[in-house]
Amino acid sequence: MTSLLIDLQFRIISVMKSMARQSVQTGQWTDHYTQTTHLLMGDDDAELLSSLIAVWLSLGGIFIFNIVKYGIVWLLRKFKTEQTGQDLHVRECLLPRDSEPGPRTIAKVLETSHGGRELSTRIRRYVCQRNNRHRILLVFIGLGLFGVYVSWIILGIISSRVQVGNAALWTSEHCGVWTxxxxxxxxxxxxxxxxxxxxxxxxxxxxxxxxxxxxxxxxxxxxxxxxxxxxxxxxxxxxxxxxxxxxxxxxxxxxxxxxxxxxxxxxxxxxxxxxxxxxxxxxxxxxxxxxxxxxxxxxxxxxxxxxxxxxxxxxxxxxxxxxxxxxxxxxxxxxxxxxxxxxxxxxxxxxxxxxxxxxxxxxxxxxxxxxxxxxxxxxxxxxxxxxxxxxxxxxxxxxxxxxxxxxxxxxxxxxxxxxxxxxxxxxxxxxxxxxxxxxxxxxxxxxxxxxxxxxxxxxxxxxxxxxxxxxxxxxxxxxxxxxxxxxxxxxxxxxxxxxxxxxxxxxxxxxxxxxxxxxxxxxxxxxxxxxxxxxxxxxSKGYKNLSLWALVGLWLVLPLLWVMSLEIKDVAWALGWKQDGRMASLQRRAGEGILVVYFLLFLAYVFLGWGITAAWKEIQNFTRKEDAVNSGHGEERLSGGYGSPAA
Known part of the structure; x- marks a missing residue:
């Protein structure tokens, strides 16, 4: 008798699990206990969207690089050292061997590097031209920037885990006390x-x-x-x-x-x-x-x-x-x-x-x-x-x-x-x-x-x-x-x-x-x-929740970092990091123009995302109603039902 009861319990839970696959309300819903809004979708869709977020965030490494780089440059510019007339030609040629080996010179190396590969090349060439006591600072700065870049990629992969469990609402048109x-x-x-x-x-x-x-x-x-x-x-x-x-x-x-x-x-x-x-x-x-x-x-x-x-x-x-x-x-x-x-x-x-x-x-x-x-x-x-x-x-x-x-x-x-x-x-x-x-x-x-x-x-x-x-x-x-x-x-x-x-x-x-x-x-x-x-x-089984606000926030992180990197760059020119006034003015205007254009793109992005989310939710609701009617679970069904876990 005991073995029969054990088998019965497993059968009941299995039936309930299988029923849950057909009785899930997908789309946007709110868990009022945790006061969080979720987007429920199938496991495959959730994994695909999470992977896309990871790829999307990994593209922001260059923006993080620029933000940190310009911050370091701003700090190094605070050091006052005598400059040679050759400092202004750093974009066109390699630093001369007799240039001043100080923080402001290192700042020029960072400023003219637009990525990890270019920075590593410049650091290697710079280090070969300097004495040991002048190499350490730039090497550590380069390693730090590289670590930030790698950390951002790892953080992007981790942050893409926006899945927050598999809780779901049970959908039924025939609830009530049946006695x-x-x-x-x-x-x-x-x-x-x-x-x-x-x-x-x-x-x-x-x-x-x-x-x-x-x-x-x-x-x-x-x-x-x-x-x-x-x-x-x-x-x-x-x-x-x-x-x-x-x-x-x-x-x-x-x-x-x-x-x-x-x-x-x-x-x-x-x-x-x-x-x-x-x-x-x-x-x-x-x-x-x-x-x-x-x-x-x-x-x-x-x-x-x-x-x-x-x-x-x-x-x-x-x-x-x-x-x-x-x-x-x-x-x-x-x-x-x-x-x-x-x-x-x-x-x-x-x-x-x-x-x-x-x-x-x-x-x-x-x-x-x-x-x-x-x-x-x-x-x-x-x-x-x-x-x-x-x-x-x-x-x-x-x-x-x-x-x-x-x-x-x-x-x-x-x-x-x-x-x-x-x-x-x-x-x-x-x-x-x-x-x-x-x-x-x-x-x-x-x-x-x-x-x-x-x-x-x-x-x-x-x-x-x-x-x-x-x-x-x-x-x-x-x-x-x-x-x-x-x-x-x-x-x-x-x-x-x-x-x-x-x-x-x-x-x-x-x-x-x-x-x-x-x-x-x-x-x-x-x-x-x-x-x-x-x-x-x-x-539920076969479904995953994605945090709606985390999802929106992660999609907006990359554009936000882009704007921040552009703003910091423009501030750098405005503070006189480049001595050519006309060039600084052009850069400032270009930066302002980019900000205006991107602000408009940002608004378009928000409205487009809202429209897509609303349309997707309507499609899901329509699909659920069609499935309910076709399977006999909708309002048009007069008899029959979901079955019973105890059957």
């Missing part, structure tokens, strides 16, 4: 709906096992896929105390701990909700083993058979007990665990089971009660765990080491209180799930609230029961690995993690309209929720 209509659907459809609900629970449990646990107890390899959701997991803390969390402290097992798991305030963006106004939520669960003393568990013997009645509340069918078990579970020759689950809801008047006053959960909370017992299982070592106890020793013939089993025929009860809080975006105000808010709340709030409705311990185990336990994963034939004395805490943590994974899956399920094609399912999205489509973000 099974038990009143009008047939019996066969109801059975299939039960199987489907169990599959949803199983995928959340499998995801919790793979992506919420880091211990070596995980049955799956660490390479499991946890990359579908915007955030792989919702973090939570664990605290323990000996204080009983129920009104009657005597209802808790003597000497046992209670454990609380708490997410703290969670931004809705962490479960994939993308909106500028995001609300927050908080999930917490407190669990504790219950007492099995005589006032809670009574037994009756009839015809030599003992029946135990567990009185933690009465049922709607008239029974004055919660659960009953007959005989000793160890005598049932099944190497497994038996689990029965009961729960309350946010509306107690409709509950099947109503707990005793001493077990009543706080207002706005729900209670799950689990009855757990091992059947015919032998353990490697003893355990004093209050739920998974192994207290009786048995030594088989021919063996020296004992095996241990559960001798007490009574089931062990574990009770958990689930609490949900919805909070304002500033986290200053919180309210329970049943609170009716008077103001008009955005669809993103409703998507968050609806995704939380089945996040509880009951909906994390009721479909799978004993097969959901970590302890069941340790069973081999009729034997089991030994369990620690606090194993129930591990089980509670797994169930809480499953309830958090259920939030993630249900947010996607609502955003995608997962169940809309299933027999007997109808759309019951609250009218006040509005349009829930286009609000869910996830990690």
């Amino acid at each position: 099974f209509d038990a009143e009008h659907a047939g019996e066969g459809a109801a059975t299939r709906a039960d199987v489907r609900d169990r599959s949803k629970e199983a995928r959340a449990g499998g995801y919790a096992r793979r992506c919420y646990e880091t211990s070596d107890d995980s049955v799956l390899p660490s390479a499991s896929d946890c990359s579908f959701f915007y955030q792989p997991a919702i973090g939570f803390t664990k605290t323990t105390t000996y204080k009983c969390p129920f009104p009657d402290a005597g209802v808790c097992a003597p000497g046992s701990l209670s454990i609380t798991f708490d997410t703290g305030l969670v931004d809705a963006s962490q479960i994939g909700i993308n909106d500028a106004t995001r609300h927050m939520f908080r999930r917490s669960t407190t669990c504790a083993p219950l007492s099995i003393e005589s006032r809670f568990v009574r037994n009756e013997v009839k015809n030599g058979t003992t029946t135990f009645y567990y009185d933690y509340g009465h049922r709607a069918d008239g029974a004055n007990y919660t659960f009953s078990s007959t005989g000793n579970p160890f005598n049932m020759l099944a190497p497994a665990y038996r689990v029965s689950a009961y729960s309350t809801s946010w509306y107690p008047e409709f509950d099947y089971w109503r707990p005793i006053p001493g077990l009543t959960p706080p207002a706005g909370s729900t209670l799950t009660l689990l009855f757990i017992s091992a059947l015919h299982l032998y353990y490697v070592h003893a355990s004093s765990d209050p739920i998974f106890i192994a207290d009786e020793k048995r030594i088989f013939e021919g063996e020296t080491k004992p095996w241990w089993y559960k001798s007490d025929p009574r089931f062990r009860p574990l009770a958990c209180i689930d609490n949900h809080q919805l909070c304002s975006p500033d986290s200053q105000t919180c309210w329970p799930m049943t609170d009716v808010r008077p103001e008009n709340l955005p669809p993103s709030y409703w998507l968050m609230k609806l995704a939380l409705e089945q996040s509880n311990i009951y909906d994390s185990i009721m479909g799978r029961l004993g097969s959901a336990l970590i302890a069941q994963e340790k069973v081999i034939q009729s034997t089991s690995a030994g369990l620690p004395d606090n194993h129930w805490e591990l089980e509670a943590a797994r169930l809480f993690a499953t309830s958090l994974a259920r939030i993630q899956f249900d947010a996607w399920s609502i955003a995608s309209g997962e169940d809309r094609d299933q027999e007997g399912y109808v759309d019951e999205t609250p009218s006040e929720a509005g349009n829930l489509c286009g609000l869910f973000k996830f990690k």
Whole structure:
């Protein structure tokens, strides 16, 4: 059974990944959590554009060379040395051997070099004509300029990595809350709906096992896929105390701990909700083993058979007990665990089971009660765990080491209180799930609230029961690995993690309209929720995001460097680095003319880029609509759909 569940989880995630390829909103979009604007495109297109940016930026090396060169020249000109009349002829001929070997002469060598190759040639010729003490400065300057040039090329390659992840918006025209209509659907459809609900629970449990646990107890390899959701997991803390969390402290097992798991305030963006106004939520669960003393568990013997009645509340069918078990579970020759689950809801008047006053959960909370017992299982070592106890020793013939089993025929009860809080975006105000808010709340709030409705311990185990336990994963034939004395805490943590994974899956399920094609399912999205489509973000496969502003900025770097290099050159002439006044005037005018022309080109470039981006986005939107209609995903489709990860 375990292997089938593992295979099922891999199939579910694989189907979701393949669906994501066809349900991605490409083009420009904004991640409101990071407040960044992205351009989503296919992997090949993103790599091609990144490579073009790298080539584009590498062309700016000559401009960086000129900017740094003229800066050094300006500094060297600050040194006052006697000049010979031959300084003005440096452009036409090599520096004479008897020219002044000072900084201003070195400045002339730099000034007349228009590239790395020309500079290296002039440095080599200059060095050959000078004494050693006059060579060092120019050599270091040349190496520095060369290093700047190489560094710019490397920086261009690095800067071209404008890819910022693969988050994307899920696109769907059929989002909403699709629930099974038990009143009008047939019996066969109801059975299939039960199987489907169990599959949803199983995928959340499998995801919790793979992506919420880091211990070596995980049955799956660490390479499991946890990359579908915007955030792989919702973090939570664990605290323990000996204080009983129920009104009657005597209802808790003597000497046992209670454990609380708490997410703290969670931004809705962490479960994939993308909106500028995001609300927050908080999930917490407190669990504790219950007492099995005589006032809670009574037994009756009839015809030599003992029946135990567990009185933690009465049922709607008239029974004055919660659960009953007959005989000793160890005598049932099944190497497994038996689990029965009961729960309350946010509306107690409709509950099947109503707990005793001493077990009543706080207002706005729900209670799950689990009855757990091992059947015919032998353990490697003893355990004093209050739920998974192994207290009786048995030594088989021919063996020296004992095996241990559960001798007490009574089931062990574990009770958990689930609490949900919805909070304002500033986290200053919180309210329970049943609170009716008077103001008009955005669809993103409703998507968050609806995704939380089945996040509880009951909906994390009721479909799978004993097969959901970590302890069941340790069973081999009729034997089991030994369990620690606090194993129930591990089980509670797994169930809480499953309830958090259920939030993630249900947010996607609502955003995608997962169940809309299933027999007997109808759309019951609250009218006040509005349009829930286009609000869910996830990690796509086969797509990459490019930072829009970084993309525009990198394309404009090269023209900007060109302008800067021209400006510095003109300033050099204006400061008298050339003594020919008429030549300086012509150079200044030429520089001014180039700046004006290039400013006009820059404006044209900006408007052209904006036009191309807008046109490309429209083309992408049109293509998506055409694909949706052709594949049956558009508004014109009356039936059918995306399929289901749980199928």
